[in-house]
Amino acid sequence: MKKITKAIIPVAGWGTRRLPITKIIEKSMLPVGNRPLVDYSVQELIDAGVTDIYMVISNVEPCQVQEFYKDNIALNKYLIERGKEDRLKLAKTLPNNVKIHYTVQDPSGKYGTAVPVAMVVEEYNINEPVFCFMGDDFVWNPEGESSAKSLLNSVRGESESAILGIDHPYEALLNGGALTIEDEKLIKITEKPAPEQVTGLASVSKYILSPELLKEIVEYVHNNDFGPNDQEYMITDPFASFVNKGGCIRVARTDGEYLDGGTVEGWLHANNVVLGDK
Numbered sequence: 001m002k003k004i005t006k007a008i009i010p011v012a013g014w015g016t017r018r019l020p021i022t023k024i025i026e027k028s029m030l031p032v033g034n035r036p037l038v039d040y041s042v043q044e045l046i047d048a049g050v051t052d053i054y055m056v057i058s059n060v061e062p063c064q065v066q067e068f069y070k071d072n073i074a075l076n077k078y079l080i081e082r083g084k085e086d087r088l089k090l091a092k093t094l095p096n097n098v099k100i101h102y103t104v105q106d107p108s109g110k111y112g113t114a115v116p117v118a119m120v121v122e123e124y125n126i127n128e129p130v131f132c133f134m135g136d137d138f139v140w141n142p143e144g145e146s147s148a149k150s151l152l153n154s155v156r157g158e159s160e161s162a163i164l165g166i167d168h169p170y171e172a173l174l175n176g177g178a179l180t181i182e183d184e185k186l187i188k189i190t191e192k193p194a195p196e197q198v199t200g201l202a203s204v205s206k207y208i209l210s211p212e213l214l215k216e217i218v219e220y221v222h223n224n225d226f227g228p229n230d231q232e233y234m235i236t237d238p239f240a241s242f243v244n245k246g247g248c249i250r251v252a253r254t255d256g257e258y259l260d261g262g263t264v265e266g267w268l269h270a271n272n273v274v275l276g277d278k
Helices: 037-047 064-069 073-081 085-091 114-124 147-154 170-175 211-223 236-244 264-276
Strands: 006-010 052-058 099-105 130-133 137-140 161-167 178-182 185-190 201-209 249-253 257-260
Touching (some): 006 037, 006 114, 037 137, 052 064, 052 114, 073 085, 099 114, 114 211, 130 147, 137 201, 137 264, 147 161, 147 249, 185 236, 201 211, 211 236, 236 249
Parallel strands (some): 006 052, 006 130, 052 099
Antiparallel strands (some): 130 201, 137 257, 161 201, 178 185
16 A cells, blocks of 8 residues: 555534634633644654645634644744744644645534545545544554554555554544454444444544545535434444445444544543643
């Protein structure tokens, strides 16, 4: 498998489970340690070889994610003038060879994890394998293999997709579902099962999507009309149809710890884990 250079990261949600703080701080920008949630995925993907990141943002301005990932000229000038050039590298959030592209999603339109992926694929005419990481959680494994590299090492060609599996913490089951596996390939995903009823692995919303699976996702969004209040366009629905048609989705395993910022308890735990490893 050649290096994958593109990644999609949806960050457009309102973060209603984290109100009232998400009135003023986007959920993906909530701090874990000294970095925002989404940056753990961004830096991991860059380390795995990604140079083009497609972020799907809301239409609320100013967008904090955009502000974070662009150079702050005034801050850089201040650091230089005050003799603090050693801190310039801390203020620079992206290497020169990495570019972030932004797609705006209207929150009043179709919603669900499949929608932002379909939007990016169509806007940028993507026809190659891409990573897809959600922007409000990450897998912490500082002494081991990153989730991006685990996914990359699991696929054997551009026609194969991959999904990350982890021993099933409760939060992962709520967000991703339980995986049924055969010969390290995905058979099905059971959404939001009761934790005590599940053995095996849970999905934690980290994927490699092949061109064929990307087409399946786009068709799913276009060919269904659930209405604004009826059903989310879940990315796992086209996964199921893709597998049923004979498509291959490998299951990559990780021994890292799943960390989630969607609840106060999960966010506090993430901070304790990350800061405890410093």
